[in-house]
Amino acid sequence: MKKFAVGIVSAAFILGAGTAVFAAGTNNSDNGFSFEKMLPFMQKMHPDQPSRN
Numbered sequence: 001m002k003k004f005a006v007g008i009v010s011a012a013f014i015l016g017a018g019t020a021v022f023a024a025g026t027n028n029s030d031n032g033f034s035f036e037k038m039l040p041f042m043q044k045m046h047p048d049q050p051s052r053n
Contacts, residue, residue: 043049
């Protein structure tokens with residue numbers, strides 16, 4: 001039972017760290033999508049939503 005618990009905790013740590021690295025790595029606005037680039041598209045697709053400026 002102890003090995004199972006250690007395995008679950010280890011898997012959660014590895015997946016959590018991988019998610020954090022992925023989130024930090026996608027902050028480059030020159031490569032791919034960014035919020036500023038997607039905002040006009042989102043406003044076009046959802047015109048009834050109020051803006052939060």
